[in-house]
Amino acid sequence: MFIAIILLFVFPDRKESVVSISWDFFIEVMYILPAVMVMLGLFGVWVPKHLIVKYLGKTSGIKGIIFAIFLGTLPTGPLYIAFPIAAALIKKGAKISNIVIFISTWACIKLPQEIVEFQFLGFSFMLLRLTLTIIFVIIMGLLIEKIIIWDDRRTSKPETV
Amino acid sequence: MNVTVIIINLIAVIGLLIAFVKDRNKAIQSIKMAGKSFIKMIPMVLVIVVFIGLLLGFVPPSQLSKFIGEQSGIGGVLFVGVVGAVMHIPALISFPLAASLLEHGASVSAVAAFITTLTMIGISTLPLEIKELGKKVTLLRNGMSFVIAIMIALIMGAIL
Numbered sequence: 001m002f003i004a005i006i007l008l009f010v011f012p013d014r015k016e017s018v019v020s021i022s023w024d025f026f027i028e029v030m031y032i033l034p035a036v037m038v039m040l041g042l043f044g045v046w047v048p049k050h051l052i053v054k055y056l057g058k059t060s061g062i063k064g065i066i067f068a069i070f071l072g073t074l075p076t077g078p079l080y081i082a083f084p085i086a087a088a089l090i091k092k093g094a095k096i097s098n099i100v101i102f103i104s105t106w107a108c109i110k111l112p113q114e115i116v117e118f119q120f121l122g123f124s125f126m127l128l129r130l131t132l133t134i135i136f137v138i139i140m141g142l143l144i145e146k147i148i149i150w151d152d153r154r155t156s157k158p159e160t161v
Numbered sequence: 162m163n164v165t166v167i168i169i170n171l172i173a174v175i176g177l178l179i180a181f182v183k184d185r186n187k188a189i190q191s192i193k194m195a196g197k198s199f200i201k202m203i204p205m206v207l208v209i210v211v212f213i214g215l216l217l218g219f220v221p222p223s224q225l226s227k228f229i230g231e232q233s234g235i236g237g238v239l240f241v242g243v244v245g246a247v248m249h250i251p252a253l254i255s256f257p258l259a260a261s262l263l264e265h266g267a268s269v270s271a272v273a274a275f276i277t278t279l280t281m282i283g284i285s286t287l288p289l290e291i292k293e294l295g296k297k298v299t300l301l302r303n304g305m306s307f308v309i310a311i312m313i314a315l316i317m318g319a320i321l
Binding site: 044 | 165180209280292
């Protein structure tokens with residue numbers, strides 16, 4: 001903020017364009033932000049955490065992956081809320097792949113967020129990024145699970161090292 | 162104002178109305194939650210708004226595209242990816258930010274890398290993630306997320 005004031009003081013001729021760019025941007029954000037917040041609030045209250053744990057804890061296979069993605073995309077709050085849920089899932093014996101997929105989709109795909117991405121970056125950008133992200137997140141989840149299992153086996157049998 | 166803006170606000174209003182009919186207390190609770198996160202986000206919005214104004218007002222598109230445009234190649238994509246991983250901006254605000262960078266000469270790859278690392282990797286939430294999920298899973302997840310973010314970015318740059 002200070003830098004902004006100093007810069008504008010030193011270069012007063014730029015003031016007009018800086019202010020008008022900032023203002024347009026602000027208005028554009030304000031058109032959608034409250035609505036997105038309301039949606040996040042509604043989901044946050046109506047989809048309780050224990051429900052997520054209940055469903056994701058016992059499903060596996062392709063069904064588990066689809067479930068992990070579905071539950072991850074529900075707009076239920078910031079990432080740091082997802083960590084305790086994931087920890088509860090580990091205790092319940094959920095697969096590591098599903099947990100990683102869940103955390104990652106929670107982090108980067110949120111339904112209202114996708115509307116905002118569509119609004120600002122266009123349909124093809126949003127759809128392509130969404131598709132690629134889901135594909136790569138699934139691969140990553142399965143890979144991390146393999147690595148963890150391999151590592152656990154290695155450390156539990158020290159004679160083979 | 163365009164159609165998306167109208168639709169998203171309509172959905173929110175209808176959602177709220179249904180919520181009020183179903184359960185008044187829960188509806189009020191969600192509005193409170195919405196208000197709280199909105200207020201929490203406002204300072205960040207203002208910082209980004211001023212940042213964009215300055216960036217676009219002072220840095221000409223040719224300069225910007227030299228660093229994160231098509232000419233910058235994979236170096237620019239990696240650079241923006243790291244910035245996205247370290248920064249802690251709500252994803253919601255990153256989209257308009259990305260759009261204005263795109264308009265002013267940034268490449269599709271750079272913008273995609275920025276959004277993806279920004280959302281998937283959390284340097285600031287690392288300690289919490291390690292505490293809840295363990296070191297191994299956390300480091301693997303964040304490390305691999307960076308790699309796939311760059312891959313996603315490059316594929317998107319090639320297609321779009």
